[in-house]
Amino acid sequence: DAGVIQSPRHEVTEMGQEVTLRCKPISGHDYLFWYRQTMMRGLELLIYFNNNVPIDDSGMPEDRFSAKMPNASFSTLKIQPSEPRDSAVYFCASRAGMRDEQYFGPGTRLTVT
């Protein structure tokens, strides 16, 4: 299996620009999770989906952040407008049904200048 795929791997943008991060979960996995990793706050769960439906978005920091999952094989996390404090590594993870292991993608390193 190809594993969880994320793109881009690195993104550098200027403050105020829109940023879109992409994720393709492992085929057959029905849960998808978005995490943010920073030195200050560690790993934080932003939002997760089950069968393409957002279940818990309580970790989304502000209205500038939004996430969608239009189908079982694709999800996006969008930041608009971006700010320097959004600089972090963003991970996508997926999970199959009743199993408890989450499989992480390689992450997208976002730098907002």
Next chain:
Amino acid sequence: GDSVTQMEGPVTLSEEAFLTINCTYTATGYPSLFWYVQYPGEGLQLLLKATKADDKGSNKGFEATYRKETTSFHLEKGSVQVSDSAVYFCALLTGGGNKLTFGTGTQLKVEL
């Protein structure tokens, strides 16, 4: 709320030394417990897990035992290698089995 506390890093060891990374947790109910490893520039990989008290998870020479009485899940390895250098995260799973709570991570550096 649920929380995980790990020992501060970095931990620096010589090759073939014994490793212990402490992890304690606070949770309602009976969580599942995990250790994840993150190699430089990569995502997290599941290293081992335990789902109930007294269970021992093991993988690649690493072990951890779910201790309910001390709410601990310490990671151990008898003989570390340079290739074990990474950041190790302890985590617990509650909330109906969907929300992982991570510790802050412990960086391990193994030197020749």
